[in-house]
Amino acid sequence: MLLSRHQVMARRERESERLERSAYLLLSRIDAQGPMSIGQLAEAFGLDTSTVNRQTAALLRVGLAERVPDPDGGMARKLRITEEGGRRLAADRDFNRSCLARVVADWSADEVRELEDVLVRLNRSVEALEGRLWPRAEDAPKS
Numbered sequence: 001m002l003l004s005r006h007q008v009m010a011r012r013e014r015e016s017e018r019l020e021r022s023a024y025l026l027l028s029r030i031d032a033q034g035p036m037s038i039g040q041l042a043e044a045f046g047l048d049t050s051t052v053n054r055q056t057a058a059l060l061r062v063g064l065a066e067r068v069p070d071p072d073g074g075m076a077r078k079l080r081i082t083e084e085g086g087r088r089l090a091a092d093r094d095f096n097r098s099c100l101a102r103v104v105a106d107w108s109a110d111e112v113r114e115l116e117d118v119l120v121r122l123n124r125s126v127e128a129l130e131g132r133l134w135p136r137a138e139d140a141p142k143s
Contacts, residue, residue, distance in 0.1 A: 017088075017091065018092060018095070019064075019088055019089065019092050020058075022055045022058075023055070023058065023059055023064060024089070024092055025045070026041060026052075026055060026056065026059060026065075026079075027059070027064060027065070027081055027085055027088075027089045028089065029041065029044055029045070030065065030079060030080065030081050031081055031086070031089060034071070034080075035068055035070070035071055035078035035079060035080040036078055036079060037070070037074075037076040037077070037078050037079070038052050038053055038056055038076075038079070039076065040078075041056070041079070046130065056079055059079070059085065060079075063082055063084050063085070064081070064082060064084060064085035064088060065079045065080065065081055065082060065085050066079070066080055066082050067079060067080075068080045
């Protein structure tokens with residue numbers, strides 16, 4: 001809760017440049033797994049397709065994602081991150097990392113590694129409970 005508050009306060013400086021939460025989550029997922037259909041995104045997040053359709057329409061409208069034919073030859077069109085979407089996602093990730101780096105600036109390298117390990121374990125446990133396992137960004141093939 002405190003970390004979130006710190007990020008919100010730091011975020012105010014660059015609010016107009018930041019992605020909305022839903023845009024960040026959708027782009028992160030597509031970045032991790034490659035192009036995805038609205039149905040796949042809805043299933044991945046446990047959301048109604050109408051909600052994901054509305055959120056992805058916003059991404060398309062501002063040029064952060066684009067519709068492409070299914071690279072695997074399926075019928076459904078998929079969403080892929082545009083160059084601008086990738087740039088904005090990377091900028092948000094860098095900002096998030098810099099906020100966290102300020103918080104742990106006086107921690108030892110071992111303490112930071114321990115935090116990383118515990119957070120990975122926590123995220124995997126949440127995913128397991130929700131039955132929505134997915135490859136981490138570092139494990140997923142890029143398209």
